[in-house]
Amino acid sequence: MKKILAIFMLGFVLFLAACGTDGDASDPKGEKTASADAESTSDQSENTDEKQVVTFWHSMGGAGQEALNAIVDSYNNSQDKVQVNAEYQGSYDEALTKFNSVAGTDSSPTIIQTFEIGTMSMINSGTILPIQELIDAEGYDMSGLEENIINYYSLDGTFYSMPFNSSTPVMYYNKDAFKAANLDPETPPETFEEVEEASQAIVKANPDMKGFALQAYGWLYEQLLANQGALLLNNDNGRTDTPTEIGWTEEEGKSIFEWVKRMVDDETFANYGTNGDNMVAGFLAGDVAMFLQSSASSREVIDNAPFEVGIAFLPHPEAKKREGVVIGGASLWMIDGKPEEETKAAWDFMKYLQTPEIQAEWHVGTGYFAINPAAYDEELVVEAHEEMPQLKVTVDQLQATTSSFATQGALMDMIPEGRKIIETALEMVYNGGEVDDAYRTAVEQFNTAIEQANAARGN
Secondary structure, three states, X not given: XXXXXXXXXXXXXXXXXXXXXXXXXOOOOOOOOOOHHHOOHHHHOOOOOOOEEEEEEEOOOHHHHHHHHXXXXXXXXXXXXXXXXXXXXXXXXXXXXXXXXXXXXXXXXXXXXXXXXXXXXXXXXXXXXXXXXHHHHHOOOOOOXXXXXXXXXXXXXXXXXXXXXXXXXEEEEEHHHHHXXXXXXXXXXXXXXHHHHHHHHHHHHOOOOEEEEOOOOHHHHHHHHHOOOOOOEHHHHHOOOOOXXXXXXXXXXXXXXXHHHHHHHOOOEEOOOOOHHXXXXXXXXXOEEEEEEEHHHHHHHHHHOOOOEEEEOOOEOOOOOOOOXXXXXXXXXXXXXXXXXXXXXXXXXXXXXXXXXXXHHHHHHHOOOOOOHHHHHOHXXXXXXXXXXXXXXXXXXXXXXXXOHHHHOOOOOOHHHHHHHHHHHHHHHHOOOOHHHHHHHHHHHHHHHHHHHHHHOOO
C-alpha cells in the first residue's frame, strides 16, 4: 500500500510541475506542455551502437511523461537488441506540425503519438504504415484489448495505429458540499435535470458556491451528444462514408445549450469559459460543487482536494437513455519508409506496451485506462482501486458503454475546427446569449466546415 501511495504522490508532484499550460484537444489534463529539458531519460543512453534505435515522438508531460519514461526504460533494460528513444515534442498540435515538416525524410521519427481526432489526417497523409500489416504478417491477436477502445481505433476491421493513452469524461463532485446540502453523496446525479436540482440545493445551502461548471469545450459537447446516442456527423459518424453534414438532431444538439442556459438563468452555473485549469482550481477551492472533465484528471483532483471527491458517470437528458462515452486520448502511429529492422523493433515495443503488467503501471501511474483489461487483475491495480475507488468508476463507465456508431466516435479531418465552433457557441450562452442564435450559428458554421473540408480533398 505504501508503494501505491508513493506512486500517487510522485505522479502528482510531477503533474504540478507541468501545470499552467495548454492541454491536448481531446483530453485537457492528460498531456501538458513540459520544458525542453524535461525530455525522456531514455534518449540519453550511454550506448546504442549495438542496438536498433527507435525514435518515439510523444506529447506526454507531467505525471504522464514520468510514467512513460519509466516504461521506456524498462523496455530498454528488458532486452539488448532495441533502444527506444522517447522524445517529447510538445502538444499534439505542435508535434504534428514538427512531423509534417520532416515527413518523408530521415529526420522523421519511427513512431509518433497523435490524438484521436487526428486519425483521418494521419491516414490521409500517406506517411504511415498501418499496423494491420504487421498484425497480419505475424498473426498477432488484438482481440484482448478493451472492446470500446477497439471500437474507436478499428476502422472496417483495420487497425491503422496502436491504441495507447485512452480516457473519457466523468463528473467530479464535492461530497462534503453534497452533505451540507442534505444530498446523498453516494447517489450522484445521473441526468441533466438531477444536476440542476442538486445545483439549486447546493447554492441554497451555500450561496458562495455554485452548483455546476461545464468547460466550453467541443470534446465535452461531443461526449454529451454520444451519451444520448446522437451522432456528431452523418453517414454513421463518418464510418460508412465521408460525412456531408452534422449527424445530430436539433433536439439532441440544442438540449445541451438549453441545459446550461437554465442553470445560467437560475444563477447556479459557474462560468469558466474555455479554461479547464481554472475550472479545476475553482472546484478545489470550493467555488463550484460539480464539473465535467477527463478521467485522466482523477489523480490530480483527488490527491489535491481538501474534501472528499466523488466521481460519477456522465449525465444525460432525463428523456434519453444513457448510451455511454467515446474514447479520447491518443494512439501510436508507425511511420512508413523506415528500414525493415527499425519497423520490426518499433513493433516489438508497441506489443510490449500492451502487456497487462505494463498497462497496470500506466493506469496506476497516470489515471488513463488500461488498453488491455487484463491489467485490472494485476495486484498493483487491485490495490490502487482499493485505495482510490474513484479510479474504478472511470473504468466501469467505459465498460458499461453501449457499442454504436455514436459511441465509436466521429472520423473526419475537420473535427478540430468543429470543436472551436461549438466552443464559441457555448460561450455565447454562458455570457447571456440566446440559445436559438448560438445554436443556429454553430450548426451553419459546422456544416460549412464539413463542406470546405470535402472540397479541399476534391470530394
